[in-house]
Amino acid sequence: MVATLKDVAARAGVSVKTVSNVVNGYSFVTEDNRRRVQEAIDLLGYVPNIGARNLRKGRTGFLTLAVPELANPYFAELCGLVMNAAAEHDWTVLIEQTGGVRERELTVINAAHRSLVDAIILSPIGLQPTDLAEAAPGTPLVLLGERALSAPVHHVAIDNVAAASAATRHLLDLGHRRIAALGDQPGPHGTAALRLRGYQSALQAAGLSVDPALIVPAAAYSRAEGTAAMRRLLSLADPPDAVFCFNDMLAVGALSAARDRGLRVPEDVAVVGFDGVDEGNYSAPRLTTIAPDKAAIAEAAVGLVRAALQDGAGQPQDVVTPFTLITRESTRSFAH
Structure with missing residues (x-):
């Protein structure tokens, strides 16, 4: 039988609410109760039902990340970093490949399946500023890498x-x-x-x-x-x-x-x-x-998603992440 919150509560001798507070990482639980709940979780092999938790919060537990091409190592590395950052908040990332084609990017920001994800993170190439101004409302949208697109959505990019x-x-x-x-x-x-x-x-x-x-x-x-x-x-x-x-x-x-x-x-x-x-x-x-700093880009994008879902979209933010010039053997000191 699959262990439930009630089973954990009975084993630990606490209320179901206390077990829920421990599982969700809330701080207002005594250390003794937290220890007893964790021992009961370990003993019974309880696994939280993330789907049910998301449903109660009005969330799907999924994010869309749309990039031009996965064959490009930059985007492949970035996808992995976004997935890591999202996993820390129990999100699963659905990857879409647009080919940098405007029509595919428009589909990502306007399609009906937006309701199936909590937010969209998009690295655009073909989109025009007017496309973003007319994007379907509702689902938070974060753009990566395009600071030249002046539109009322969140941006994360280097300069x-x-x-x-x-x-x-x-x-x-x-x-x-x-x-x-x-x-x-x-x-x-x-x-x-x-x-x-x-x-x-x-x-x-x-x-x-x-x-x-x-x-x-x-x-x-x-x-x-x-x-x-x-x-x-x-x-x-x-x-x-x-x-x-x-x-x-x-x-x-x-x-x-x-x-x-x-x-x-x-x-x-x-x-x-x-x-x-x-x-x-x-x-x-x-x-x-x-x-x-690709890790900073990923973390900033997921952070903007969290803020938008917790506090509402608010004012669009333009996050500038750092870059580094790495010098190697393809350049060196040179004199005429």
């Missing part, structure tokens, strides 16, 4: 402009002057636009003009796109002496293209990535990268 500027300044400080940006994408509202802005501002602050020939687009943030884009850069009559890649997968592809061309990294061309994924620590050479 992409400052981070891209830091990556570019690192290359400038090493003596590089012909620095390329790899990973531009169309549209004024995405991550690429913010990182491009940081790259341009660092060059301009150093008194350098921005050469449009050194800004290379990437249809996707993948190793293959990074390889193809780097080949285009290296084919220029005056190729770059350093490349700032807008994510680590592009940078890994760029390293491959440089090796194929017989170039030494960083002696002939330095490479910096963005995202701080584990793969960069094992590339050849190991990759210098901007590493967002």
Whole structure:
């Protein structure tokens, strides 16, 4: 037979309410009663019915986390961290993959199945500001990574402009002057636009003009796109002496293209990535990268969900989490 709250209460010699207070972690229980209840739980093998508890609270116990692609190590790592943070509060995370397609992202924020989860955490790529302004009300929504989308919802992100500027300044400080940006994408509202802005501002602050020939687009943030884009850069009559890649997968592809061309990294061309994924620590050479604090992003997102459900949505919050420039062998001190 499955043990119940009543069974635990009878065994411990306390009320059902006391057992409930212990199970829910409430502080107003004497240490003696807490000890007796815990001994009875251990003896009887009692397991709380989380589903019933959520039903009483008007919760489902589920969160939706929607990301562009699980094949990208950054999002895979982030998903694991969000799941860990949510598990601390008895939430199960349902993962959705949008492909960065606007229609799929709209489905996530507007679909009827929103009523089946307590909140939605979304990393958008295709959404426009007007899409968010018209999102279906009711279920709390937290956006990850898109501070350029000005809309009345919670945001958690690093400062992409400052981070891209830091990556570019690192290359400038090493003596590089012909620095390329790899990973531009169309549209004024995405991550690429913010990182491009940081790259341009660092060059301009150093008194350098921005050469449009050194800004290379990437249809996707993948190793293959990074390889193809780097080949285009290296084919220029005056190729770059350093490349700032807008994510680590592009940078890994760029390293491959440089090796194929017989170039030494960083002696002939330095490479910096963005995202701080584990793969960069094992590339050849190991990759210098901007590493967002992904654990802080996950914890902040889940924290905003908890606050919204406990206290109401309130005013939208814009949480800025830290980043770190990790320097490795793909860049080094450089002198002309």
